[in-house]
Amino acid sequence: MSSRKRGRGSARHRASSKAASEQRLSQHRAVTWQVAELLRWDRAVHADVKDSVHQMRVTTRTIRSLLEASGATLGPVGDPSVTDELRWLATLLGRARDAEVLAERYTRTIDDLPMHLVRGPIRQRLSDACRREYSTGWQLSVSAMRSDRYFRLLEELRAVCAAAPPSSQRxxxxxxxxxxxxxxxxxxxxxxxxxxxxxxxxxxxxxxxxxxxxxxxxxxxxxxxxxxxxxxxxxxxxxxxxxxxxxxxxxxxxxxxxxxxxxxxxxxxxxxxxxxxxxxxxxxxxxxxxxxxxxxx
Missing domain, CATH: 1.20.120 (Four Helix Bundle (Hemerythrin (Met), subunit A))
Structure with a gap:
């Protein structure tokens, strides 16, 4: 092989390696950003800020999707894994979030109905039921977010952010x-x-x-x-x-x-x-x- 061809091949390899490195860095930055967002929404959920449960659940799912797609070993090796624990957290937040979705959905739909089609105390019944379900879900979420299990998850996520982007990513x-x-x-x-x-x-x-x-x-x-x-x-x-x-x-x-x-x-x-x-x-x-x-x- 001529030196010119070897030079072109080496240049292509360097370009490919650089692109792969940039992709890994981009993914790592995305995870790091989302973990920071998780901590921000953690405080908002404790304060019961409007829409905070929804945003924290979305952030939790985003982190899990990014980690699962990376194909790399992330954070401390153990059982359960980081992604399993993120699934646990998203499920906990889901109860309160589902109640929020239903309350908004029913309010909007009933408001759009002609008055003669709204029979009985349906508005109050649905509103009260969703409010009770949200309160129960929020209390369960906050309780879990004060547990050792949750704090271990946060430590594992911080370890992921502190680690260098793995070289084995696809x-x-x-x-x-x-x-x-x-x-x-x-x-x-x-x-x-x-x-x-x-x-x-x-x-x-x-x-x-x-x-x-x-x-x-x-x-x-x-x-x-x-x-x-x-x-x-x-x-x-x-x-x-x-x-x-x-x-x-x-x-x-x-x-x-x-x-x-x-x-x-x-x-x-x-x-x-x-x-x-x-x-x-x-x-x-x-x-x-x-x-x-x-x-x-």
């Missing part, structure tokens, strides 16, 4: 491709799911799309991140409708037992069912846009 394209393949597998599984498990299968697509969204954003693949976010938001609306339908049945049963008019509960249930169907109908277009973004077409 390249950006491979990480995005792997994330997209995970989405495709979930889509295929949903296509074969029976009606009883359809909602769970769609929720699995959402979680994979969310992970791809944050991974793509961390490595600079903004078009992929945006397309994945569209899938995530669409299926998030679907999941909210599924949760709402189950909740409305429970509240309607309580209202019926109390001798209250349950007409509006049935109306809201039908509206939620229609929303879920519209989300499913819009999924194909979102997935096509995601495929085009991944393949650059």
């Amino acid at each position: 390249g950006a394209k491979r990480m995005v491709a792997a994330g997209y393949e995970r989405v495709r597998k979930r889509v295929k599984a949903a296509g074969h799911a029976d009606p009883a498990h359809r909602s769970a299968a769609l929720h699995a697509i959402r979680k994979s799309a969310k992970r791809l969204r944050y991974t793509a954003a961390a490595v600079g693949a903004q078009s992929v991140s945006k397309a994945a976010a569209d899938v995530q938001v669409l299926l998030g609306d679907h999941q909210d409708s599924v949760v709402s339908q189950a909740y409305l049945i429970t509240q309607a049963d309580d209202a019926c037992a109390a001798g209250e008019d349950t007409f509006t509960y049935g109306l809201l249930y039908c509206m939620e069912s229609d929303r879920a169907q519209r989300c499913e109908q819009g999924l194909d277009d979102c997935l096509k846009s995601l495929d085009a973004a991944v393949h650059g077409t």
Whole structure:
């Protein structure tokens, strides 16, 4: 091989190594930034600041998605892992957050209904129930955030931020491709799911799309991140409708037992069912846009 060819090959190798190093640094910075945000929202949740539970849960999930996608050993090695503990924290925050979502959803929907379709004390019943559920969820979250388990998680996250970006991380394209393949597998599984498990299968697509969204954003693949976010938001609306339908049945049963008019509960249930169907109908277009973004077409 001529010295000129060897020189060109060496230059390409250096350029490739530099790009990979920059990608690793970008991912590490993204995790470090999100951990700082987690600590900020920690204080806000303790103070019960509006929307703080939501923001802390989003941040927790973002960190977990970034760590899972990195494929590197992160933080102290142990059982349970950092990502498992982040899942635990997000689940805890989820109870209060779900109550917030339902309260906002019902307030908006009932306000938009003609007055003659709002029967019985449904507004108060739903509002009071969501408020109680939020309070319980918030208290459980704050209690957990004062535990040794939570403080160990924070120490592990600080260790991740303090460590140098690992040299064994995969390249950006491979990480995005792997994330997209995970989405495709979930889509295929949903296509074969029976009606009883359809909602769970769609929720699995959402979680994979969310992970791809944050991974793509961390490595600079903004078009992929945006397309994945569209899938995530669409299926998030679907999941909210599924949760709402189950909740409305429970509240309607309580209202019926109390001798209250349950007409509006049935109306809201039908509206939620229609929303879920519209989300499913819009999924194909979102997935096509995601495929085009991944393949650059």
